[in-house]
Amino acid sequence: MHQYTESATVTVSVPGPTLGVVGGGQLGRMLAEAASPLGVDVVVLDPTPDCPAATVADQIVGAFDDPDAMAELAARADVLTFEIELADPDLLDELAAEEEIEVHPSPDALRTIEDKLIQKDTFGEAGIPIPPFHRVDDADDLRAALDEFGSVMLKARTGGYDGRGNVPVTDPDDAEAAIEEVGGPAMAEAFVDFERELSVIGVRGDDEIRTFPVGENVHEAEILRETIVPARTTDDVLDEADRVAREVLSHLPGRGVFGIELFETSEGEVLVNEVAPRPHNSGHWTIEGALSSQFEQHVRAVLGWPLGATDRRAPTVMANILGTVDEPRAAHLGGLDDLLSESGVSLHWYGKEQVRPLRKMGHLTAVGDTDLDVLLSRARDLRDGLHFE
Template sequence: MANYFSTSFTLGILGGGQLGKMMLYDTRKFDIKTHVMDPNPDAPSKIAADFFETGDLMDYNQVLQLGRKVDVLTFEIESVNVEALETLEKEGKKVFPSSATLKKIQNKGVQKQFYKTHQIPTADFQLFNSKADLNEAIIRKEVSFPFVWKSLTGGYDGKGVSVIKKQEDLIPLPDVACMREELVDFKNELAVIVARNVAGEIKTYPVVEMEFHPTANQVEYVLSPARIDDAVAQKARDLAMKVSSSFEHVGLLAVEMFQTSEDEVLVNEVAPRPHNSGHFSIEASYTNQFEQHLRAILDLPLGATEQKCAAVMVNLVGEANHQGNVFYENMEEIMRLPGVTPHIYGKRETRPFRKMGHVSIIGENIEKARSLAQDVKEKIKVISR
């Protein structure tokens, strides 16, 4: 086994946002040297990386140059140049998750076709090259309302997704390659984090339940463990393992799912990296998701995924009418509450619904933690001053 600790071994990370910053906590814990690239010269990861450089993650040459300076390359965001990753792999560089995995996930249409090919249950869908093609299909009555519209690329945090109830709802949407997805009658949105190392060892975290903001289409609360029957939880974990094995990914894979009204479990989409739905693990799990990602990509033994206690995560997002230098109102008040830990991402400027941090709330049972999370959500405000 390679010696990664207190040596010249260097881990490269493409993307320097909050996920990269939180991953760096664990590289610091293990004394693993890091080199991070991000387009933002003041990216959150800058504070904790051994080497930080400003660069375009979609630029072939810049990604190639960074990859050649490091021993293993990973990423904390899917919008990176896949061709550069492919070249690096041909040169013998270790890239995890692989370019082949990322290629199947970056485009939501390719991702959905992949599920179909591998008989992974997912909502019914149709793909369109443009808005005009979709409008034509509606006129020909090949598409009926309501449905979910998704942009095939570039969507995140609720962007690139809209519920379409009538044809006029399409007018403000961009003219891009898109998908019509069946509107699923679900009772819960669930997620499972799967870890898989280079040797093929695989583990899943407990199923989490996600509560969404009604208008921003962003996760507001993540509850772990999910308040669902054991049989449904087992079905979700088994399905997540099937998805992981099908992608043959290395690292972390966040599998987002719907629990239907008939208790079937459908895969919505996946992210091949640490994920918002796994932040609860920092305080509540034996091995947090960021350490687990490092263990997986460095082919170290995977850590235990069991939870020490119940946990709820609250996303801290910018208030609707605020833009400018950020101020966290009532921070001291929430820090007086038992089991409450804020995580501030290091973004100096707030804007409406921008993810600025999260708060973990741990407790002896999920109902108490959820109630405390409500208090936190009502007290803390992310505003500008």
């Protein structure tokens, strides 16, 4: 492979190059689904045999930090990307040099983002608005943060997702237990009195930045439940969210899609919460709700191809389908008749063989020129009518 060369004046033809993806979960699956119509083949590396992406892409079974498996991925691809922050940036840099293969987004962007403390330091030094935070190496550091901020969210610096690695702390007497629960280096972030949570899916191309319309996110137990587009806020806040997102993108090297989570404070400020160097759960609405999806945009961007339009087609609500079970078991989803009979509603099943409590198993989107509250209620009713048999 590696016959593919990229430049600002790249000439696109099909069949296209092969894209290698570190990670074969639902994001890898949807990347492959978006790549296929573009004539782009996808090969994924994932440690789980028959991972979700394996039905639509070739799979190499191997650990994300396995040099031999990563070298095989690079040998079979023309460009590398990743759909999970567990990708090793040092190994990606080595492959880029040894195999002469491009990696996007840049491993440097992954280094910045994978450690929440480095991420916050980088954005703070750049003047990007962020909540106050404090480095935490031990219980004394956490108590100092509590003394400064009153109450905090203690976050593991690496590896946390869907609320894992996050511990709210208000009492200094709980410092030791909280440190133990997080289980490693951490940072303490002051609680933000926010009006709503927002997100922007941004795309960095060769010489341009594009953003999708601002979404409003509804979380419960720190897991995303719904994304509503357009966000139900003022035009001034929408403009500021887009401005802040573009500022974030300008400080992250390499091409690709970035998910930028934001807080809208009760005073109307917009603060950066966290950034993901990949397609993001809050951007799944774009598959049906925008002129091009975040996944198509990521494929285009990492290959150096022209970007697509990011305009919204119509008001859209995305609702996650989570595991509503008490213990793990084989995944069989029922109650789909009403959902599939509803005009403007689409189902995305991730193909995971086992359902676990609150595991993301799929999502649905509801698109229509109607009141957003009505659309949200419809999506919730249809999602809540599903059950695992």
